[in-house]
Amino acid sequence: xxxxxLIESAARYPDRTAVIDGAESISYRxxxxxxxxxxxxxxxxxxxxxxxxxxxxxxxxxxxVALWGVLRAGAAYVPLDVASPVKRVSRIVENGDLCGILxxxxxxxxxxxxxxxxPAFVGLSxxxxxxxxxxxxxxxxxxxxAPAADRGASSRGDDPSRPAYILYTSGSxxxxxxxxxxxxxxxxxxxxxAETAALGPADVVSSHAPLHFDLSVFDVFASCRAGAxxxxxxxxxxVFPRNLADWIAAQEITVWYSVPSxxxxxxxxxxxxxxxxxxxxxxxxxxxVFPVAHLRRLREQIPGARYWNWYGPTETNVCTAYAVxxxxxxxxxxxxxxxxxxxxxxxxxxxxxxxxxxxxxxELYVSGPSLMSGYQAMPEATAHALVARGDGSVWYRTGDLVxxxxxxxxxxxxxxxxxxxxxxxxxxxxxxxxxxxxHPAVAEAAAIAVPDEESGHVIxxxxxxxxxxxxxAGKLRAFCAERLPAYMIPLSIAVRGSLPRGSxxxxxxxxxxxxxxxx
Amino acid sequence: xxxxxxxxxxxxxxxxxxxxxxxxAIAVAPDTDIxxxxxxxxxxxxxxxxxxxxxxxxxxxxxxxxxxNFQTLRAVRNLIVKKLPA
Numbered sequence: 001x002x003x004x005x006l007i008e009s010a011a012r013y014p015d016r017t018a019v020i021d022g023a024e025s026i027s028y029r030x031x032x033x034x035x036x037x038x039x040x041x042x043x044x045x046x047x048x049x050x051x052x053x054x055x056x057x058x059x060x061x062x063x064x065v066a067l068w069g070v071l072r073a074g075a076a077y078v079p080l081d082v083a084s085p086v087k088r089v090s091r092i093v094e095n096g097d098l099c100g101i102l103x104x105x106x107x108x109x110x111x112x113x114x115x116x117x118x119p120a121f122v123g124l125s126x127x128x129x130x131x132x133x134x135x136x137x138x139x140x141x142x143x144x145x146a147p148a149a150d151r152g153a154s155s156r157g158d159d160p161s162r163p164a165y166i167l168y169t170s171g172s173x174x175x176x177x178x179x180x181x182x183x184x185x186x187x188x189x190x191x192x193x194a195e196t197a198a199l200g201p202a203d204v205v206s207s208h209a210p211l212h213f214d215l216s217v218f219d220v221f222a223s224c225r226a227g228a229x230x231x232x233x234x235x236x237x238x239v240f241p242r243n244l245a246d247w248i249a250a251q252e253i254t255v256w257y258s259v260p261s262x263x264x265x266x267x268x269x270x271x272x273x274x275x276x277x278x279x280x281x282x283x284x285x286x287x288x289v290f291p292v293a294h295l296r297r298l299r300e301q302i303p304g305a306r307y308w309n310w311y312g313p314t315e316t317n318v319c320t321a322y323a324v325x326x327x328x329x330x331x332x333x334x335x336x337x338x339x340x341x342x343x344x345x346x347x348x349x350x351x352x353x354x355x356x357x358x359x360x361x362x363e364l365y366v367s368g369p370s371l372m373s374g375y376q377a378m379p380e381a382t383a384h385a386l387v388a389r390g391d392g393s394v395w396y397r398t399g400d401l402v403x404x405x406x407x408x409x410x411x412x413x414x415x416x417x418x419x420x421x422x423x424x425x426x427x428x429x430x431x432x433x434x435x436x437x438x439h440p441a442v443a444e445a446a447a448i449a450v451p452d453e454e455s456g457h458v459i460x461x462x463x464x465x466x467x468x469x470x471x472x473a474g475k476l477r478a479f480c481a482e483r484l485p486a487y488m489i490p491l492s493i494a495v496r497g498s499l500p501r502g503s504x505x506x507x508x509x510x511x512x513x514x515x516x517x518x519x
Numbered sequence: 520x521x522x523x524x525x526x527x528x529x530x531x532x533x534x535x536x537x538x539x540x541x542x543x544a545i546a547v548a549p550d551t552d553i554x555x556x557x558x559x560x561x562x563x564x565x566x567x568x569x570x571x572x573x574x575x576x577x578x579x580x581x582x583x584x585x586x587x588n589f590q591t592l593r594a595v596r597n598l599i600v601k602k603l604p605a
Contacts, residue, residue: 239554243585265561486557491562
């Protein structure tokens with residue numbers, strides 16, 4: 001299914017550039033050949049339908065070849081965040097029961113020793129060596145184990161319901177959840193997205209999101225389907241909007257896709273007036289709410305582009321879309337998330353479980369072929385998230401509160417639970433609290449999200465030391481840094497004598513938020 | 520006030536030793552690629568700028584917030600020296 005996209009584009013556009021990474025690039029023919037070769041090596045090491053292979057690689061040409069190689073071997077790829085602490089990555093490796101990992105010598109030297117159960121094989125990239133043959137050298141780690149066979153899963157290589165990739169997101173209990181997406185689910189989104197963005201072989205598509213973030217599915221697969229060129233955004237440019245603006249102009253990007261916070265920084269301090277933006281025809285954002293003042297500013301500076309707000313949790317792929325219309329100067333509420341896309345069916349459900357009347361706020365349920373298969377090795381979480389209704393169709397409960405307006409457009413109102421977004425990343429405050437509780441001197445801990453114009457939210461935490469124990473905020477942050485990705489580490493940790501609680505003893509989050517808001 | 524290069528590097532390294540970036544305490548050499556290594560992200564850059572402005576009494580303009588001025592401690596040092604009174 002997904003792998004057909006590359007085979008077909010390689011046949012139609014063999015000499016067109018498929019991927020650019022800095023000074024390096026690779027044509028569709030080369031990408032096709034390298035990934036086919038890697039696939040045959042993976043198969044000879046035991047990979048195939050029904051198992052999973054981790055990618056512990058910096059975003060690079062090698063990572064793109066690796067991803068396609070895994071798919072063509074029939075296995076599912078599992079992107080592992082090289083910026084996350086190895087303790088968190090190793091929990092993902094365990095939960096995913098990975099058969100192999102593709103990595104680089106440098107990255108593997110930190111992850112390898114941290115794994116309690118190394119996978120059956122490791123393929124290390126030979127970046128820089130321009131040899132024929134595959135770009136990876138295979139080895140078998142000491143004490144490696146053969147993963148359990150996937151009982152119940154289809155082992156047929158062409159079954160569209162077999163997993164294509166697993167993306168791990170924050171889990172409220174402290175264990176990251178692996179969202180399993182099938183080939184069918186991915187294709188459903190990719191086909192819709194490529195048509196909607198009207199991608200063609202002349203397009204140059206930016207790839208900003210890391211591979212473990214579902215925005216990358218558009219960059220990699222929709223571009224490939226169209227025979228377009230995908231250009232990897234150098235990671236450091238996130239930090240410097242002026243450099244990023246220069247880069248977008250110099251690369252002649254025609255389609256941009258990212259979280260809004262980055263576009264907001266471009267609008268505010270990118271010095272956009274220095275460039276001609278006539279080539280940039282589509283600007284697509286997803287993952288969080290775009291403050292409308294910043295969106296307006298961006299549109300004033302890049303007036304020729306079409307702007308899209310896409311919405312969808314990783315579990316559903318993108319399921320609604322809104323082509324941004326006029327933004328009246330007095331509009332302060334965020335733009336709509338729009339209407340159902342592709343084959344998605346939407347339902348707004350009230351607390352009683354009944355369908356809402358038009359205009360009534362409720363939780364958004366999503367159904368259709370783009371839905372996840374479930375959470376990797378977490379049947380309870382899966383049963384909670386995926387529910388059958390009425391005719392037996394399966395719905396994903398997003399946890400997002402929405403309301404439909406008079407023009408039948410959906411608007412996002414907020415969350416039902418403790419999940420928040422910061423710079424587009426999903427964060428469960430419970431995961432942060434669970435890490436704070438792991439510290440032996442912590443008796444009580446709470447993490448609070450404080451709304452922030454630019455990033456969406458900043459996280460602050462408060463802790464209470466156990467009897468006779470001393471706590472140091474700096475050391476506690478370092479403790480978090482060993483266990484949480486950077487975007488989940490609290491900006492500040494207040495060591496306090498107690499936490500504010502209501503009469504029932506329940507934590508008073510509102511009061512704590514007020515107390516922590518000033519820093 | 521004038522600073523030796525070593526004083527500037529030591530002062531800047533102290534910023535990273537204080538876990539100000541969320542990555543834990545890290546020893547940073549003058550030519551470490553602090554951006555490429557992910558030691559400074561889009562939130563930490565503002566803390567670093569505030570630290571530099573406060574510590575050295577200089578002002579960094581928005582159009583100076585560039586990769587070439589912040590990629591290494593040596594680059595930051597060059598920016599600071601340009602701004603300090605001779």
